[in-house]
Amino acid sequence: MDEQTNGAAASGWASGQWSRRSLLRRAAVVAIAVPGIPTLLAACGGQTPSTSGGGAQSTSAGSSGSSSASTAATSAANAKPGGSLVIGLNLEPDNLDPAVTPFAVSHTVMMNIYDPLVWRGDDGNFVPGLADKWEASSDGLNYSFTLKSNVKFHDGTAFNADAVKFTLDHIVDPASHSGFAANLLGPYDHTEVSDPTTAKVVFKQPFAPFLDGASQAFLGIVSPTAVQKDGKAFLRNPIGTGFMKFKEWAEKDHITLVRNPDYNWSASIFAHKGTAYLDQVTFRFYTDDPTRLAALESGDVQDIETIAYSDLQRIKSDSKYTVLTGYTPGIPAILMLDTTKAPTTDLTVRQALNYATDRNAIVTTALFGASTPATGPLWSSTPGYSKAVESYYPHDASKAGQVLQQAGWVAGADGIRAKGGQRLSVTWSETPSADAYAELLQAQWRQAGVELQIQKMTTAAAFQAIEKSQVNTATIGWISSDPVILSNLFLSTNINGGYAWTKYANSQMDDLLNQAQRALDEAQRANLYGQVQKIIMDQALIVPLYGQLRTIGILSKFQGIKLDFRRYQWLFDAHTA
Amino acid sequence: MAQYVARRLVAMVPVLLLVSILVFLMIYLTPGDPVQIMLGQSGASAAQVAQVRHELGLDRPLPVQYLKFLENLLSGQERSIATQQPVVSEFLGLFPSTLQLAMASLVIAVALGIALGVLAATHPRTWVDYLSMAVSFMGVSVPNFWLALLLIYLFAVQLNWLPATGGGSWRQLVLPAVVLAVQQVALIARLVRASMLEALQEDYIKTARAKGLPERAVRLRHAFRNALLPIVTLLGLNFGYLLSGAVIVEIVFARPGIGRLIVDAIQAKDFPLVQGAILMTAVVYLVVNLLTDLSYAVIDPRIRY
Numbered sequence: 001m002d003e004q005t006n007g008a009a010a011s012g013w014a015s016g017q018w019s020r021r022s023l024l025r026r027a028a029v030v031a032i033a034v035p036g037i038p039t040l041l042a043a044c045g046g047q048t049p050s051t052s053g054g055g056a057q058s059t060s061a062g063s064s065g066s067s068s069a070s071t072a073a074t075s076a077a078n079a080k081p082g083g084s085l086v087i088g089l090n091l092e093p094d095n096l097d098p099a100v101t102p103f104a105v106s107h108t109v110m111m112n113i114y115d116p117l118v119w120r121g122d123d124g125n126f127v128p129g130l131a132d133k134w135e136a137s138s139d140g141l142n143y144s145f146t147l148k149s150n151v152k153f154h155d156g157t158a159f160n161a162d163a164v165k166f167t168l169d170h171i172v173d174p175a176s177h178s179g180f181a182a183n184l185l186g187p188y189d190h191t192e193v194s195d196p197t198t199a200k201v202v203f204k205q206p207f208a209p210f211l212d213g214a215s216q217a218f219l220g221i222v223s224p225t226a227v228q229k230d231g232k233a234f235l236r237n238p239i240g241t242g243f244m245k246f247k248e249w250a251e252k253d254h255i256t257l258v259r260n261p262d263y264n265w266s267a268s269i270f271a272h273k274g275t276a277y278l279d280q281v282t283f284r285f286y287t288d289d290p291t292r293l294a295a296l297e298s299g300d301v302q303d304i305e306t307i308a309y310s311d312l313q314r315i316k317s318d319s320k321y322t323v324l325t326g327y328t329p330g331i332p333a334i335l336m337l338d339t340t341k342a343p344t345t346d347l348t349v350r351q352a353l354n355y356a357t358d359r360n361a362i363v364t365t366a367l368f369g370a371s372t373p374a375t376g377p378l379w380s381s382t383p384g385y386s387k388a389v390e391s392y393y394p395h396d397a398s399k400a401g402q403v404l405q406q407a408g409w410v411a412g413a414d415g416i417r418a419k420g421g422q423r424l425s426v427t428w429s430e431t432p433s434a435d436a437y438a439e440l441l442q443a444q445w446r447q448a449g450v451e452l453q454i455q456k457m458t459t460a461a462a463f464q465a466i467e468k469s470q471v472n473t474a475t476i477g478w479i480s481s482d483p484v485i486l487s488n489l490f491l492s493t494n495i496n497g498g499y500a501w502t503k504y505a506n507s508q509m510d511d512l513l514n515q516a517q518r519a520l521d522e523a524q525r526a527n528l529y530g531q532v533q534k535i536i537m538d539q540a541l542i543v544p545l546y547g548q549l550r551t552i553g554i555l556s557k558f559q560g561i562k563l564d565f566r567r568y569q570w571l572f573d574a575h576t577a
Numbered sequence: 578m579a580q581y582v583a584r585r586l587v588a589m590v591p592v593l594l595l596v597s598i599l600v601f602l603m604i605y606l607t608p609g610d611p612v613q614i615m616l617g618q619s620g621a622s623a624a625q626v627a628q629v630r631h632e633l634g635l636d637r638p639l640p641v642q643y644l645k646f647l648e649n650l651l652s653g654q655e656r657s658i659a660t661q662q663p664v665v666s667e668f669l670g671l672f673p674s675t676l677q678l679a680m681a682s683l684v685i686a687v688a689l690g691i692a693l694g695v696l697a698a699t700h701p702r703t704w705v706d707y708l709s710m711a712v713s714f715m716g717v718s719v720p721n722f723w724l725a726l727l728l729i730y731l732f733a734v735q736l737n738w739l740p741a742t743g744g745g746s747w748r749q750l751v752l753p754a755v756v757l758a759v760q761q762v763a764l765i766a767r768l769v770r771a772s773m774l775e776a777l778q779e780d781y782i783k784t785a786r787a788k789g790l791p792e793r794a795v796r797l798r799h800a801f802r803n804a805l806l807p808i809v810t811l812l813g814l815n816f817g818y819l820l821s822g823a824v825i826v827e828i829v830f831a832r833p834g835i836g837r838l839i840v841d842a843i844q845a846k847d848f849p850l851v852q853g854a855i856l857m858t859a860v861v862y863l864v865v866n867l868l869t870d871l872s873y874a875v876i877d878p879r880i881r882y
Contacts, residue, residue: 094659094845102615177629179615232661251670252833252841253744284743286831290726291742295831298733298741458844460609497613497623 079272083576084280085558087569088292088304092252092285095235097227098220099171102179104479107217108305108568109283112257113154114220114240117145117164118211120481120565121269124383126211129267130159130221130241140206140520147197151265153223154245161199165191166224168201176231183488184213186517206518208525209484216481216566241265243276243572255283270572271560277575293553296321302555303569309370309436315553322559324552326567329382330480331489332374335428335473335543336466336501343424344472348407349450350540353426354393355400356448357441363546366437374544377486377536378529383522384483386530389544392537400448409449417449425451427471429462434475437545466501474501477548481566483529487513490536502541509535578874581882582867589863596859600852601643604843611635611658611846633658635848650853657842657850664853668835674744675834678826679819681750682757687812690762694769699796701774709766717763725756725829742831753830757823761815768811772804779803805876813869817862 093106098114117131131145151159168191171181187204194200203210213219223239238246243266244257263275284301286292289308293315295301307315307323316323337344337353344350359373376389409417409424417424426445430438442452455471466474476499478485487494491513494500509532516528536542550567560573612630630636634645649655655664693709700706732752733741743749776782777800785795824836835854842850873880 092841095661174625174628177615235661250833251667252837284831286742288829288831291729291829291831294726294729294734294741298729298737300733300741300743458609460614460844460846461607464608464610464613497626 079277079560079573079575081275081277081279081575083278083558084282085278085303085571085574086282086284086301088284088286088295088301090285090287090289090292090306093255096238096246096249096255097176097231097235098218098222099167099173099176099178099181100235104568109255109257110217110220110238110240111242111568112244112281112571113238113242113246114217114222115151115242115265116216116220117147117214119267119269120212120215122562122565124481124565126215127268129215130164130265134211136520140203140208140518142200142202143210145199145201147199148265149197151241152262153226153241154239154260155223155226157223157225158196159221159241160196161191161193162196163221163224164199164201165193166227167219167221170222170227171219181218184209184216184218186210186213206520208517208520209482212482244278244281247280252285254285257281257283266572270570272573276572277560278571281571296553296555302558303561304553305550305569307551307553309368312368312370312551320556322554322556324550324554324561324563324569326550326563327372327379327381327547328479328550328567329379329565330485331377331476331478332379332547333433333475333477333545334374334377335475335545336489337541337543338466338469338472338501338503339539339541340503341469341472342422344426346407347540348403349409349424351393352400352403352448353445353450354540354543355396355403356445356450357543357545358395358397358444359545360395361444362437362440366440367546371546371549374547376533376544377489377542378483378533379547382480382483384516384526384529386526386533388530389533389537393540397444397447400450404449411449415446415449416451423451424449425453426473427453427455429457429465429471429474430454431457431459431462431475433459467497469503473543475545476501479548479566483525484517486529486532486536487517490532490541504539504541506535506539578882582871585867585870589860589867592863593856593859597647597852597856598643600855601639601646604846604848604851605639607846609846611848614845615658646849646852649849650856655849655853658847659842659845659850664850665857667838667850668854668857671833671835671838674832675820675827675836677744677750678753678757678823678832678834679816681754682761682819682823683812683816685754685758686761686765686815689758690765691769691808693762693766695773695796695801697766697770698773698777698800706770710770713763713766716759719759721756721760721823722825722829724759725752725826728752728756729830744830744832744834749830749832753823753826753832756826757819764811764815765808768808769804772807773800776800776804802876806873809869809872809876813865813872817865820858820861820865 089105089108091103091105093101093103093109095101096106096110096113098110101110116129118126118134119129121127130151131147133146135144136142137144145164147159147161147164153159153163168185168188170176171178171185172188186207186209188207189202189204192200192202201210220240220242222234226237226239227234236249243260243263245260247256247258249255258280259276259278261275264273266273284295286295286304289306292304293307293311296304312323315321337350339345339350344353363369363371363373375392376386378385378389404417404424407419409419411417412423428438438454442454445452455465457465462474465471476489478488488499490500490502490504490509492500492505492510495503495505512528512532512535516525516532519525519528550563552561552563552569554561557576558574559577560575562570562573564570612626612633612635616626616629627636634642637645646655650664653663653665656662657664657667660667690713693713697706697709729741729752732739739751740746740749741752773796777796782795782800785799786792824840826832827834827836828840835858839851839854839858842854871882874882
């Protein structure tokens with residue numbers, strides 16, 4: 001490709017020496033080789049946000065800071081209607097049918113389009129949504145909902161108990177291929193409709209997490225007319241009863257919602273009644289962190305979700321922006337250890353890994369101080385969290401070494417321990433969300449004589465690798481406002497094809513988890529989950545890392561935005577100052 | 578000429594078949610399972626996952642799946658697993674945006690590249706020559722995502738002259754087109770320079786000068802026109818690459834386009850969408866190549882098909 005070749009090519013052509021074919025061949029080499037290379041690199045590396053993990057699961061830990069969960073509150077009197085808000089998301093939803101999509105980012109959009117039966121307030125309590133009253137039977141097998149009347153879907157059809165029945169049946173219908181909502185319904189059996197305002201939801205077994213699930217947009221009530229008319233079109237043309245109506249979706253570009261002028265059934269957790277203030281909300285998609293931030297700073301958008309840790313401090317101290325932060329309940333960022341693959345089959349090894357991990361260093365150094373260490377499988381704000389986990393395995397590098405030494409793991413010439421001919425080598429299917437601290441963790445474990453082999457992969461490949469026990473560990477995090485999420489990760493029935501990557505099968509733990517899922521008494525559930533957490537920590541099935549902080553950066557001109565219990569944005573009260 | 582075109586069109590078919598088979602095989606060999614991704618957190622049992630896999634036809638033998646795929650694609654019925662929308666309409670919906678970007682960056686690259694190349698060729702081995710080659714060389718060395726972020730920071734955030742992201746308006750086209758163009762300028766400039774230098778050695782140039790033609794006419798009307806063929810070849814091949822979607826630029830600038838379509842589909846293991854989109858890209862590539870070849874007949878009257 002140097003001047004010689006090009007010159008020779010040109011002269012060969014001009015003098016008729018070469019055929020057109022050989023010239024084209026040479027030119028092809030030049031043209032393809034150079035631009036081709038950057039594309040290859042792009043495909044390999046770069047940000048791969050956890051699309052496949054999807055769901056209410058989020059593997060992108062945010063930054064730290066104090067927990068300010070709402071923008072400056074203006075009294076309702078000062079808020080005037082109008083204004084258009086553009087929000088930058090970090091992913092594009094795959095579809096907006098709550099029965100089908102598993103993505104947290106879909107939930108972000110759907111919260112505005114659909115109403116749930118009940119809302120969960122910031123304090124964790126349930127308040128009326130589309131249901132004015134609800135009552136669980138004493139055996140926990142059914143819930144009777146008394147529904148609001150005079151509520152309409154965006155297509156003009158009336159909301160009633162049949163719509164509730166349809167929505168729930170649609171979720172469990174195998175043809176819907178539910179990505180996540182079916183999980184929230186658990187042992188759902190059917191719904192009975194006695195009159196337009198009464199719906200009785202019946203379960204095969206008691207299901208304690210139901211109300212929490214019913215408060216999420218994944219169980220938002222859909223218009224039966226619209227879904228029945230064309231289910232496939234509904235995926236991209238959602239109809240609900242929410243305070244915003246769907247307007248359009250330009251693929252890979254934006255989704256636009258407009259105010260629902262008929263909305264007057266808002267919940268008590270919001271600051272005002274009637275319709276929303278904003279005329280329009282548009283969602284744009286930026287998978288690249290720096291671009292998203294640039295979009296905020298240049299005014300392309302006025303609200304972004306997820307600010308990189310390295311930029312968080314700067315944006316927080318800029319008065320042009322308000323930053324909302326909050327830790328998401330559920331599973332924090334943790335490493336799950338496969339108990340069926342050596343050397344993590346050994347309890348001593350798993351405990352040593354916990355002692356060897358310096359979470360504080362990870363948080364302060366790799367995460368720019370933008371998070372808080374986690375000490376157990378549940379984040380502290382999750383209902384059912386047991387404080388007892390905090391006393392396990394404080395960081396102690398020398399203790400890690402001692403524990404291993406005593407168990408017969410002797411350090412070799414290169415500092416890595418071995419026992420009975422087996423090298424203390426742990427493999428990790430690492431995903432981009434862990435890039436910030438991967439090498440730091442490797443260095444920490446090395447001090448204890450453990451070799452951590454980092455295998456970089458996309459999220460989909462990483463999940464498959466740990467599922468098939470091709471690696472010892474993988475990271476996971478999962479947003480959940482109910483401790484039942486522990487069943488997803490630790491119930492033995494979820495070992496094949498599910499997320500129980502530790503593959504630890506213990507009938508006692510299974511019993512506890514199943515009982516806790518059926519117990520309707522909060523205190524009893526907390527007790528049972530407390531015991532589960534104790535088993536998990538006793539067996540050192542995981543290495544807890546840090547809490548997942550949601551960070552939202554909003555132009556200060558927009559006020560009234562709050563983070564809900566699960567740290568999604570509530571836009572109903574949003575208005576321009 | 579018509580016969581030639583017909584022959585070329587027929588020759589496309591085996592190429593496309595081969596591409597489709599290769600793509601089909603490749604995506605099956607990479608790890609990740611689309612049904613798992615779809616149903617991952619629904620609490621679906623292994624039996625349910627198997628059921629969905631059966632419904633989507635993913636448990637049939639590969640050759641059967643391949644034939645079904647071809648049949649569906651040709652009738653426009655093939656649907657993306659993730660969005661359930663027809664693959665063909667997804668591709669065609671995003672193609673105009675990529676086409677816009679490709680054309681805009683080609684225009685910029687051609688203008689700059691030819692200018693630099695001609696300048697260098699007509700002042701060989703002077704500072705003009707060295708400078709233009711250095712500038713174009715820098716262009717191809719700079720990583721495009723870095724340049725993209727730099728331009729966004731400078732023009733969108735600091736100066737606020739241009740929007741940072743998105744597609745649709747011509748103002749949003751400027752920065753992405755520039756980033757893409759910068760990399761092509763080097764290739765074009767060097768080829769133009771070399772080509773022109775050779776052309777300027779020819780005897781007919783001496784004749785033209787002897788006739789008393791102004792130097793400008795000598796360079797442009799005679800030397801440049803004869804140097805054009807290799808340049809057109811390069812442009813044709815480059816345009817094909819651009820049309821397949823300059824992925825990084827689309828991602829960084831959050832522009833809709835088929836590059837992003839394909840990358841997102843690959844990550845979601847959305848087999849039908851990946852296969853369909855790559856196949857359609859191959860068609861575009863082949864058509865552009867054909868047009869490039871046909872343009873030779875226009876540029877050089879000596880060439881007959």
